[in-house]
Amino acid sequence: MDEMSSNNPLGSLISLLLFLGFGGWFLAKAGIVSGGLLSFGGLLIFLAALALIGLRVVNQYERAVILTLGKYSSTRQPGLTWILPGIQRMMKVDMRIITASIPQQEVITKDNVPVGTNAVVYFKVISAEKALLEIENFGRAVKEYGQAALRDVVGGIELDTLLAEREQIAEEITKIVDQATSAWGVKITDIKIQDIELPADMKRVMAKQAESERERRAVIIRAEGEYTAAEKLAQAAERLSKIPGGLSLRTLATIEKINPDPSKTVIFALPVEVFEGLKSLGDFLKEKKQ
Numbered sequence: 001m002d003e004m005s006s007n008n009p010l011g012s013l014i015s016l017l018l019f020l021g022f023g024g025w026f027l028a029k030a031g032i033v034s035g036g037l038l039s040f041g042g043l044l045i046f047l048a049a050l051a052l053i054g055l056r057v058v059n060q061y062e063r064a065v066i067l068t069l070g071k072y073s074s075t076r077q078p079g080l081t082w083i084l085p086g087i088q089r090m091m092k093v094d095m096r097i098i099t100a101s102i103p104q105q106e107v108i109t110k111d112n113v114p115v116g117t118n119a120v121v122y123f124k125v126i127s128a129e130k131a132l133l134e135i136e137n138f139g140r141a142v143k144e145y146g147q148a149a150l151r152d153v154v155g156g157i158e159l160d161t162l163l164a165e166r167e168q169i170a171e172e173i174t175k176i177v178d179q180a181t182s183a184w185g186v187k188i189t190d191i192k193i194q195d196i197e198l199p200a201d202m203k204r205v206m207a208k209q210a211e212s213e214r215e216r217r218a219v220i221i222r223a224e225g226e227y228t229a230a231e232k233l234a235q236a237a238e239r240l241s242k243i244p245g246g247l248s249l250r251t252l253a254t255i256e257k258i259n260p261d262p263s264k265t266v267i268f269a270l271p272v273e274v275f276e277g278l279k280s281l282g283d284f285l286k287e288k289k290q
Contacts, residue, residue, distance in 0.1 A: 054083050055082055056080075056081050056090055057080055057081075058077065058079060058080075058081055058092065062078065062095060063077070063078075063092070063093050064081065064092050064128075065092075065128050065132050065133075068084075069087060072129060073088070093128040095125050096124065097123070098123055098125075098139060099122055100120070100123070101121075102119040102120065103118060104118040105118065105154075107151050107155050109155065109157060109158055110156055110157055113159045113199075115196055115197060115198055116195075116196070116197035117193060117195070119191055119193045121142060121146045121188065122188070122189045122191070122192075123181070123186050123188045124187055126186070128185070130183070130185025131185040134183060134184050135184045138185075138186055141181070142177070145180055145181065149173050153172055157169065159202075166196070170191050173191050174188055174191045177191065
């Protein structure tokens with residue numbers, strides 16, 4: 001907010017009148033000019049000076065609030081405008097989005113964990129006259145109200161919720177602050193929680209918790225892998241047993257893999273029929289005993 005008082009222009013006007021008065025009195029005393037002509041010229045100079053001193057420029061991003069004898073009279077739009085010095089006063093209000101930083105606040109969460117939080121408030125003036133007439137300093141008021149709302153909201157939730165739902169919490173704070181500041185002619189566009197500072201002990205505990213969680217997931221993944229491998233092995237064994245000579249071929253392949261140097265390997269090969277004959281003999285002896 002840029003406040004332009006009329007004291008300085010009024011002082012300049014009074015100084016100019018005094019200068020003209022003394023100069024006119026000197027010229028009239030000396031008989032250089034007549035009193036009527038001098039009065040007319042002084043009046044013209046006074047009006048021209050009054051017109052120049054009352055000129056004001058309002059920038060595109062500003063609005064000008066005019067007070068006439070201390071009472072609100074109008075709000076001027078951007079461009080060239082004029083006020084009556086000594087009678088009217090003009091105060092400019094910036095209508096752009098303003099950024100206000102909320103310093104770090106020490107807050108105890110609902111589960112009794114002390115945390116430090118800071119945030120940034122983005123707001124803009126939508127009614128220049130309300131921002132000047134309804135509250136003393138709207139920028140400081142928005143900052144302090146946002147600070148109080150931040151402490152209230154963070155103090156009513158648990159730490160896990162604060163860490164996981166930062167955006168939702170910021171939106172809730174934005175609604176609370178915007179509802180309160182709308183009567184001041186201020187619109188809260190956004191509030192962002194920048195940082196959440198945790199105690200050192202809590203950081204170590206959370207690190208251990210995360211490590212334990214990763215270990216739990218690793219054990220589960222390893223167990224699931226072994227279970228799947230066992231199922232596949234069972235299916236492979238069942239299929240090999242149904243194919244004549246399948247187990248023998250698998251045995252030979254396994255022997256080849258466990259002997260990297262074939263020159264040092266001695267293999268005693270027996271026909272599959274020998275094992276089948278031994279199996280038949282065993283079955284025969286078992287039936288005979290029964």
